Amino acid sequence: MGNLEIKALACVLCLWTLASVPVCRAGKGRDVLRHALPADTLQQRTSSKDIRRGHRMSTSAYPVRIETHGRVVMIHSDHVQLLPIYTRGGVLKMTLRLNKGTNWLSGLPRGNYFINNRPVAIK
Structure with missing residues (x-):
């Protein structure tokens, strides 16, 4: 493997680790903080x-x-x-x-x- 391939593999591994951290925390019974998103007219139901x-x-x-x-x-x-x-x-x-x-x-x-x-x- 070349130096560039090792860096790309390390980058993918870091991204995968960061993406899986909140899922692992939620699986252990800890509370997950949910932030309110700003209202968007496309997402907001109106009556x-x-x-x-x-x-x-x-x-x-x-x-x-x-x-x-x-x-x-x-x-x-x-x-x-x-x-x-x-x-x-x-x-x-x-x-x-x-x-x-x-x-x-x-x-x-x-x-x-x-x-x-x-x-x-x-x-």
């Missing part, structure tokens, strides 16, 4: 109660006018922008790219949604 407690949903940068016509939603915007749509539970359903003028959205399943922080019911 409508969470929204009322201060969690914020994204809104469009410019004002929009929203009207429903049966199962079709008419969204009028004076600017090209992105518009997020959330379910009643506060989960991001989709993000729409709005063009300037009138935009029509169809195909949303029946339910209650938040579009630009306004409740919209699709029946």
Whole structure:
């Protein structure tokens, strides 16, 4: 074995030892400290109660006018922008790219949604 191979083997052995230490300690009945991870929007489950407690949903940068016509939603915007749509539970359903003028959205399943922080019911 060459000098480089011995160093690589020693490095792998050290990494394996460090990785197995917490597992060995937990196996002996000792308490394992768990650190709280910072909340991430991808990992955090939200509900409508969470929204009322201060969690914020994204809104469009410019004002929009929203009207429903049966199962079709008419969204009028004076600017090209992105518009997020959330379910009643506060989960991001989709993000729409709005063009300037009138935009029509169809195909949303029946339910209650938040579009630009306004409740919209699709029946």
